[in-house]
Amino acid sequence: MTNKIYKVKAMTGGTAAAEFLRQAEPDVMAVYPITPQTPIVETFAKMKANGKVLTEIIQVESEHSAMSAAIGASAGGVRSVTATSSQGLALMHEMLYIASGLRLPVFMYVSARALSAPINIHGEHGDVMGSRDAGWIQIFSENAQEVYDNSFIAMKLSERVKIPAMVIMDGFHTSHTVERMNVQDDKTTKKFLGDYKPEKSLFDFKDPTSFGFLALQNSYFDFKIEQAEAFKEALAEYKKITSEFKITFGKSYDYFEKYKLEGAEYAIVIAGSASGTAKEAVDKLRSQGKKVGLLKIKLFRPFPYDNLAQALKSMKGIAVLDRAISLGAYPPIYSDVVNALRSADCGLPVSSYIYGLGGSDILQDEIENVFEDLIKWKFSKEIKYLK
Amino acid sequence: MVFLARGGQGAKSATEILAQAGVLEGKFVKAFPDFGPERSGAPIKTYLRISQKEIRTSEPIKNPDVLVVLDETILKSDEILKNIISNKDGIILINSKKSPREIISKTTGLNGKIYTIDASGLAMKIIGKPNPNVVILGYLIKITEIVKISNVIKVFEGIFNEKIGEELTKKNILAMEKAYDSI
Structure with missing residues (x-):
């Protein structure tokens, strides 16, 4: 049945992202500040301080570490998220490939912004385009409502096909603009996302697994082909998940x-x-x-x-x-x-x-x-x- | 609407409060600053659209129906005024001790119906701080009826009771109401 219990609220893309995170309540969020991603982490940290979420927030010393922490948590078998922009995403670049290569469904918001030099803190897609070959699902959003809605689709898709995902909003133009949007009720959103059950986890001692081993000429190529195949699967699964989204929330999204x-x-x-x-x-x-x-x-x-x-x-x-x-x-x-x-x-x-x-x-x-x-x-x- | 102000005067908060009040009334809104590095004292510009219909455009507003000026010294800056074609059927509200006539004689290119109110002075008297934004909000709502003042107060309390305490919030609301009732 279509969910009709939603609240109409005034939110920025940044607070809409934090609202999604409150409902998804990931186990771990690794944070390092950068404009114009700031309202996401700022709002979520307040939620944590007010006892609205149990998420463990890990403050790190750089975005490279933020992505590393998110990867570690994800390999440990829990839902892990982070958020960044511009130079932060660039600094993560090395780790983006680790997340995707290890097939970990790390979830990330990118408040897309120009890259230096010259220094510019404003919105454009240059940063996320630099990550387009890093093996991540990438979804663009037009406004705060889409940031919120796309998050459900991205997180579910990511966990189903074991590919990390980034939900992209335009820095400032979406992240800092107050708009009217609909927020779904907590129960329905939690049901839609379900619990995260990893196929493999570092902490599964009955079935021990190695993450990040050496793969040379005899197997590296095959790993990459497997990732490419997973992306084909992601294309098909996206369609299924948007249908599930329509059934639950009554809204149609396509590619x-x-x-x-x-x-x-x-x-x-x-x-x-x-x-x-x-x-x-x-x-x-x-x-x-x-x-x-x-x-x-x-x-x-x-x-x-x-x-x-x-x-x-x-x-x-x-x-x-x-x-x-x-x-x-x-x-x-x-x-x-x-x-x-x-x-x-x-x-x-x-x-x-x-x-x-x-x-x-x-x-x-x-x-x-x-x-x-x-x-x-x-x-x-x-x-x-x-x- | 376009708000012209200096960083720290509360223009961004004012537009966001109006936006939130609009949503409480079932309206569609888009509120955003003309994004520059936000520094205390620097000239800033914020935009607000309120409509019964969905707002899709993210264009900056160049011919506002309402132009609000929180600091009259900004009117001397050609840079900030050059991208605003003031609308001859529009409303201009300026925080100033001067009369509208005096303002017009010193500024070129301002069209529309001009109102002035000594918002900083009134705020100083009631709140004890020269923050003009709440006074301007009260006056603005009276002359435009864009949202109900009761909803603005509700939003204001929701944000500021926690942030600045109930006593200061009450004083701010009193200043807003005084301005609203001053016409």
Whole structure:
């Protein structure tokens, strides 16, 4: 039965994340402060201080240690989480591969932010894009509600396929913006998540297991293939878990959100908080009779190539808007979209735009102009900058 | 709405309180600062949208229906005003001892109906601290009726009873009510 007992609250993406953590009540949370992740840990630490959760909070001396502690706890067979941003995620980089290679379902929030140099504390996707090959599930959120909802899907998926997961919110634009959202009741959320029962644990003395042994030419390759297979499984399981989510909470989520793609000829592909502004642009142009639509990326790793190609192949042209720069190459989402279309033998023209680096604003007018470019058939191989 | 203030004057709290009160009334909200490093004394800008409909845009607000200025010296800064096209049908509320007429004569590019209130002075008198935000909130609610003052008080108590104690919270609410009743 669909859950109708929810509370309407005003929350930021950061407090929405902490609210999820209160309900999930992980056994361990490893913390190290960095802006703009701060409201997550700050709010959760208050919950702990007020006796609302029993979670053991481990204060460490760096993000590298935070991820190490989360990995240790997870190998010990318990639910472990952490949260970070930018330089923190970069410092964790080495340990991200350890978590995924050991097949530990560590759960992490990333309040996505620009990377130094030059120093910038504001929102963009450069940090999480740097982790896209690290063997983690990555899910983008548009607003506080999605941060909260995606957390349920990510944690459950992560534990089912034994791949660590990061739920991504745009630093400041989502992490610090107060919005109206629905919070589900504790009982239903706990039931949905269930207890975490690890397949293997360091503390299972009846069935002792080694974590992190040496694997050379005779087996390393096979381990990596196994991880790749697990990602295929994750794609299928994501679908199942979103169905379970719909049954429990009454809300439909897919690999991505299709907004007015039906009957559209030109589409923008975008991820994160700017999607809302882009939807306003779609509505305005639609009201002028222009056939435009939007595809919002949610599940980014694993990337749903086939489904995405199916959703876009009937368009006449596409623009991909990335909030990250891949120096010396096309940006990440653009590259994946082009690959998806290519593997479906679809030769649509696709333009690449980069926007909002270092937290710079993206305006509705600018997004409307991208659509106008598509309609006027102004495609080019050059990456364009919306700034 | 756009709030112009200096770090530490409580503009961020004011917009968040209004947002929370809006949600209590079943409205949709988005409240966010124009994100810069937050330092005491530096000019800051915060945005608030309140609507009966879902708010999707995360654009900064450039032509606000209501512009609230918590520190009039900010009006001298072209940098902070340059991205605000003030709306001729809009409302501008300024924390100042001066009259609206005096303010207009010294500032270029301000359109709309201008109100002034000596919020810092009133706060000093009632609360004993020159924090203008609660006084401004009271006055703002009176002239815009954007949310009910009872809901703002409820949200305020919820946040501040624990943070600053019941006595100081009461004084703040009294200042808010005084401003609300002053028109």
